[in-house]
Amino acid sequence: MNYRISQRAASLAPSLTLAIDSKAKQMKAAGEDVVGFGAGEPDFDTPQHIKDAAAKALAGGFTKYTPSSGIPELREAIAAKFKQENGLSYKPSQIIVSSGGKHSCYNVIMALCQEGDEVIIPSPYWLSYPEMVKLAGAASVILPTTDQTEFKVTPEQLRAAITPRTRLFILNSPSNPTGAVYTREEIRALGDVCVRSGVLIMSDEIYEKLVYDGATHTSVAAFSQAHYDHTIVVHGFAKAWSMTGWRLGFLAAPEPIAQAIDAIQSHSTSNPTSFAQKGAVAALTGSQEHLPRWLEEYARRRSYAHQRLNAIPGLTCVNARGAFYLFPNISRLGLKSIDFCARLLEEEKVAAVPGIAFGAEGYLRISYATSMANIEKGLDRLEAFVRRLAGK
Numbered sequence: 541m542n543y544r545i546s547q548r549a550a551s552l553a554p555s556l557t558l559a560i561d562s563k564a565k566q567m568k569a570a571g572e573d574v575v576g577f578g579a580g581e582p583d584f585d586t587p588q589h590i591k592d593a594a595a596k597a598l599a600g601g602f603t604k605y606t607p608s609s610g611i612p613e614l615r616e617a618i619a620a621k622f623k624q625e626n627g628l629s630y631k632p633s634q635i636i637v638s639s640g641g642k643h644s645c646y647n648v649i650m651a652l653c654q655e656g657d658e659v660i661i662p663s664p665y666w667l668s669y670p671e672m673v674k675l676a677g678a679a680s681v682i683l684p685t686t687d688q689t690e691f692k693v694t695p696e697q698l699r700a701a702i703t704p705r706t707r708l709f710i711l712n713s714p715s716n717p718t719g720a721v722y723t724r725e726e727i728r729a730l731g732d733v734c735v736r737s738g739v740l741i742m743s744d745e746i747y748e749k750l751v752y753d754g755a756t757h758t759s760v761a762a763f764s765q766a767h768y769d770h771t772i773v774v775h776g777f778a779k780a781w782s783m784t785g786w787r788l789g790f791l792a793a794p795e796p797i798a799q800a801i802d803a804i805q806s807h808s809t810s811n812p813t814s815f816a817q818k819g820a821v822a823a824l825t826g827s828q829e830h831l832p833r834w835l836e837e838y839a840r841r842r843s844y845a846h847q848r849l850n851a852i853p854g855l856t857c858v859n860a861r862g863a864f865y866l867f868p869n870i871s872r873l874g875l876k877s878i879d880f881c882a883r884l885l886e887e888e889k890v891a892a893v894p895g896i897a898f899g900a901e902g903y904l905r906i907s908y909a910t911s912m913a914n915i916e917k918g919l920d921r922l923e924a925f926v927r928r929l930a931g932k
C-alpha cells in the first residue's frame with residue numbers, strides 16, 4: 541500500500557530528544573549502566589495529597605465527561621492562582637484546562653495562526669514550538685541567541701524581526717532548554733515591543749516556580765491592560781508539582797481567544813481526564829511545602845553541575861537561573877552536537893540532548909532532574925570523554 545501521509549504530518553521533524561531517550565532506554569533495558577541527563581521531567585514523585593485527591597475522585601465515581609475546558613472548581617482555582625501570584629484578573633471563562641502544557645501551546649497556535657502568518661521564536665527553543673507552527677501552516681522566524689547574552693533576545697532583535705505578517709511571539713521564561721530567566725525589566729521591554737506592533741505573545745510560564753539565586757518570575761501579562769490584552773499565558777502542573785504523566789496544563793487568554801480554543805478542544809480532545817482534574821485542584825489549593833525542598837535540591841545539583849562543567853577543559857557553561865537544565869557550550873570540542881551526544885552515549889553511556897534539537901548547534905542540554913549520585917557519575921564520564929577527545 542502506498543499510504544499518502546498528509547503534507548502537514550510529513551513536514552514534522554522526528555523528535556531528537558525522544559530518539560536519544562529511546563536509545564538510552566534500550567541500553568538500560570539491556571542491562572547497561574546508563575546515566576540519563578536527558579530527562580525533561582522532575583525526578584520527584586507527585587506529592588501524596590495530590591494523588592490522594594485523584595484517587596478519592598476515582599473511587600467516588602468521578603469518571604465521566606466534564607465540561608471540555610475543565611471543571612469549574614479547577615478553573616476557579618486557576619483564576620485564584622493568577623490573581624494571588626501574578627496579579628492577573630481572569631474570569632474562569634478565560635481559563636482553559638488541557639491535556640498538558642504542550643496541548644495548551646498547541647491550542648493557542650492552532651487558534652491564532654494560519655497560512656501566511658509568522659511566529660517569532662527565540663532559539664534555543666523548546667523543540668515543539670516550530671513543529672506546532674508548521675502544523676498550523678504558519679512560518680517560524682527564529683531569533684538566535686548565544687551564551688554571550690545568557691540566551692536572551694533583546695528588544696532590538698525582536699523589533700527587527702517583526703513584519704506585517706507577524707502574528708505571535710513565543711516567550712518562555714524560565715526557559716527549556718537553557719534555564720535562562722528574563723528579568724522583570726527585560727520582560728517588560730519585550731512586551732512593549734509586541735504591544736506597540738500589535739503582536740500577540742504566547743508566554744509559556746510552566747517553569748515559573750523553578751527559579752534560583754533570588755531570581756523572580758514576572759508574567760508579561762501583568763504590566764498593563766495592553767500587555768494583558770496581547771498575552772496568552774500557558775502553564776501546567778507537570779513541573780512544579782511533578783505531574784508530567786497526568787497530562788494537565790492550562791492557559792489564560794483574552795475571552796475571544798479562550799472561546800476559540802474551547803471550540804478547538806471540544807472537537808478534538810474534549811475534557812482533560814476527570815479525576816486528574818480533582819488532583820490538580822488539590823495541587824493548587826493544598827500544601828505547597830514540597831516546593832522549597834525540591835528547589836533546595838535542584839539548586840544544590842545545579843551549583844555542583846555548573847562548577848564541574850566549567851572545570852572541564854574546552855567546555856564552558858553559563859549558570860542558569862531557572863528550570864532544571866544547564867546548556868554548556870561544546871563548540872570548541874570539534875564535534876557537531878549530534879555526533880557528540882551519539883558518541884557520549886555509545887562510549888561513556890551518558891545520555892544528553894544535542895543543542896541542535898533546540899535549534900542551537902555547539903551546545904548540549906544537561907538535565908539535573910536526576911539524583912546527585914547520577915550527576916556525579918555522569919559528569920565524571922563526560923569529563924573523561926572530553927579529555928579523551930582532546931587527547932589529554
Ligand SMILES: *Cc1c(COP(=O)(O)O)cnc(C)c1O
Pocket residue numbers: 580639640641642643666712715716744746776777778779784787788789
Ligand atoms: C514541560 C514543558 C511544557 C509542558 O509540558 P506538559 O507535560 O505538556 O505539561 C511546556 N513548555 C515547556 C517549555 C516545557 O518544558
